[in-house]
Amino acid sequence: MRIAVVGTGYVGLVTGTCFAETGNHVTCVDIDERKVNKLRSGKITIYEPGLDVLFERNIKQKRLEFTTDLAEGIKGAEIIFLALPTPPGEDGSADLKYILKVADDLGPLLDKYTIIVDKSTVPVGTAEKVRDRIAANATVEFDVVSNPEFLREGVAVEDFMKPDRVVIGTESAKARKKMEQLYAPLVRQGNPVIFMDERSAELTKYAANSFLATKITFMNEIANLCELLGADVDAVRRGVGTDSRIGKRFLFAGIGYGGSCFPKDVQALARSSDDVNYDFKILDAVMDVNQQQKTKLIPQVKEYFDGDLAGKTIAIWGLSFKPYTDDIREAPALYNIEELLAAGAKVKAYDPEGMENVREIMGDRISMCENMYDCIDGCDALMIMTEWPVFRTPEFDQLSEKLSNKVIFDGRNLYEPEQMKELGYTYVSIGRQTVNPKVKKAVHA
Numbered sequence: 001m002r003i004a005v006v007g008t009g010y011v012g013l014v015t016g017t018c019f020a021e022t023g024n025h026v027t028c029v030d031i032d033e034r035k036v037n038k039l040r041s042g043k044i045t046i047y048e049p050g051l052d053v054l055f056e057r058n059i060k061q062k063r064l065e066f067t068t069d070l071a072e073g074i075k076g077a078e079i080i081f082l083a084l085p086t087p088p089g090e091d092g093s094a095d096l097k098y099i100l101k102v103a104d105d106l107g108p109l110l111d112k113y114t115i116i117v118d119k120s121t122v123p124v125g126t127a128e129k130v131r132d133r134i135a136a137n138a139t140v141e142f143d144v145v146s147n148p149e150f151l152r153e154g155v156a157v158e159d160f161m162k163p164d165r166v167v168i169g170t171e172s173a174k175a176r177k178k179m180e181q182l183y184a185p186l187v188r189q190g191n192p193v194i195f196m197d198e199r200s201a202e203l204t205k206y207a208a209n210s211f212l213a214t215k216i217t218f219m220n221e222i223a224n225l226c227e228l229l230g231a232d233v234d235a236v237r238r239g240v241g242t243d244s245r246i247g248k249r250f251l252f253a254g255i256g257y258g259g260s261c262f263p264k265d266v267q268a269l270a271r272s273s274d275d276v277n278y279d280f281k282i283l284d285a286v287m288d289v290n291q292q293q294k295t296k297l298i299p300q301v302k303e304y305f306d307g308d309l310a311g312k313t314i315a316i317w318g319l320s321f322k323p324y325t326d327d328i329r330e331a332p333a334l335y336n337i338e339e340l341l342a343a344g345a346k347v348k349a350y351d352p353e354g355m356e357n358v359r360e361i362m363g364d365r366i367s368m369c370e371n372m373y374d375c376i377d378g379c380d381a382l383m384i385m386t387e388w389p390v391f392r393t394p395e396f397d398q399l400s401e402k403l404s405n406k407v408i409f410d411g412r413n414l415y416e417p418e419q420m421k422e423l424g425y426t427y428v429s430i431g432r433q434t435v436n437p438k439v440k441k442a443v444h445a
């Protein structure tokens with residue numbers, strides 16, 4: 001099949017590359033010339049495990065092409081995916097300007113029956129808006145389908161190639177058949193393609209993300225309670241997660257959820273609820289708790305240094321919002337760094353993939369280090385913000401040698417408290433009792 005993908009970011013590039021891998025001819029379109037030039041010269045623009053191999057193979061086979069020209073990109077395409085940004089507008093609702101602009105541009109360019117697919121995360125009713133905008137200029141028949149994407153960054157290729165399910169919102173039998181053919185290679189192991197109306201498909205995406213964000217936030221609140229009641233959130237997690245009705249996944253307490261999706265999508269669903277005068281109370285609580293959770297270690301860092309961080313240097317391990325990605329959008333690390341700088345501390349940071357992106361927005365306000373041990377050299381404390389595997393079993397001898405104080409503030413619960421006790425660290429983590437406390441108890445805002 002010949003398909004086009006408009007928007008070549010995290011979702012567009014993965015979608016385009018994976019559909020090329022299943023034999024389709026894919027042209028990816030983006031307005032960012034620098035990005036397209038780089039992709040055209042065979043250089044990948046994001047870090048996503050496993051994507052580079054598929055990317056190179058499909059470019060070589062000429063099944064994957066890139067252009068900045070929409071007309072050229074959609075030429076001959078039977079299906080056009082829109083993988084465009086839907087960032088929060090001023091009031092937090094999803095801003096549809098990128099999607100609607102492309103819908104306007106597409107109308108006059110369609111020269112035969114085409115399926116236009118909303119792959120972006122969009123509020124209920126967007127498919128209708130896109131249809132109206134295209135129809136205003138189109139002279140041929142077309143269908144607009146909602147096909148939200150559920151991939152996670154860091155495991156995007158695996159999620160895309162073996163999805164738990166594919167959700168397709170359409171009432172057109174013709175579009176349904178084509179979409180079924182396109183997805184057939186990805187659901188061969190029996191995972192379902194679930195067909196529904198467009199509005200339900202659009203809402204399914206927000207419901208899934210908001211539910212997962214709520215699940216994490218619920219555990220973060222249990223963690224906060226554990227600290228105050230003398231319990232251990234890891235034990236509680238194991239205890240509840242083995243109930244198959246609850247499930248083991250997405251129960252890890254930490255310094256809150258980040259990324260380009262959960263924060264914006266929970267907010268957008270709350271605004272969609274406001275629009276129909278529905279007071280979705282849980283969502284407001286989730287956003288509130290997550291906001292506080294992100295920097296919950298900061299008061300404890302301050303308390304350790306008797307309230308004064310001026311002149312102290314804090315090492316940060318982990319900048320990306322989660323491991324195996326270079327994406328730093330809404331990364332909790334950034335909020336912590338801002339608070340540390342505001343309190344007069346200096347910051348040294350290390351991340352396996354995220355440093356370049358942070359350098360772009362923070363410049364020389366913090367120092368980036370070549371490796372995790374240079375990062376802690378001469379620092380007064382270590383804070384862990386992302387659970388990259390490389391931080392899980394560090395050489396504690398080097399840590400003791402290089403850190404000026406044996407103190408770790410761990411936002412991702414990487415170490416066993418027992419081990420930290422033996423090693424003589426002051427170890428502050430989430431939802432567990434502080435080890436060798438100089439910080440006496442959990443501090444809650």
Ligand SMILES: NC(=O)c1ccc[n+]([C@@H]2O[C@H](COP(=O)([O-])OP(=O)(O)OC[C@H]3O[C@@H](n4cnc5c(N)ncnc54)[C@H](O)[C@@H]3O)[C@@H](O)[C@H]2O)c1
Nearest residue numbers: 007008009010011012030031032083084085086120121149
């Ligand atoms: N990132 C994820 O993990 C993920 C997962 C599922 C769904 N989503 C949703 O998918 C959508 C895209 O997210 P993303 O993370 O890929 O965004 P992104 O910002 O990484 O990529 C969007 C791309 O669209 C391009 N673009 C903007 N206007 C354009 C135009 N007129 N023509 C062509 N290209 C244009 C931008 O230059 C950019 O490269 C969002 O709605 C997001 O919520 C994201």
Ligand SMILES: O=c1ccn([C@@H]2O[C@H](COP(=O)(O)OP(=O)(O)O[C@H]3O[C@H](CO)[C@@H](O)[C@H](O)[C@H]3O)[C@@H](O)[C@H]2O)c(=O)[nH]1
Nearest residue numbers: 149150151152153250251252254256257258259261321322
């Ligand atoms: O037990 C957990 C699991 C995750 N997180 C945090 O939650 C955030 C999101 O993680 P994850 O969901 O793994 O990454 P995303 O790439 O943001 O993926 C989410 O957002 C995408 C964009 O909509 C969806 O497609 C995915 O299904 C959905 O999982 C990160 O900050 C994680 O650190 C936790 O704190 N505890």
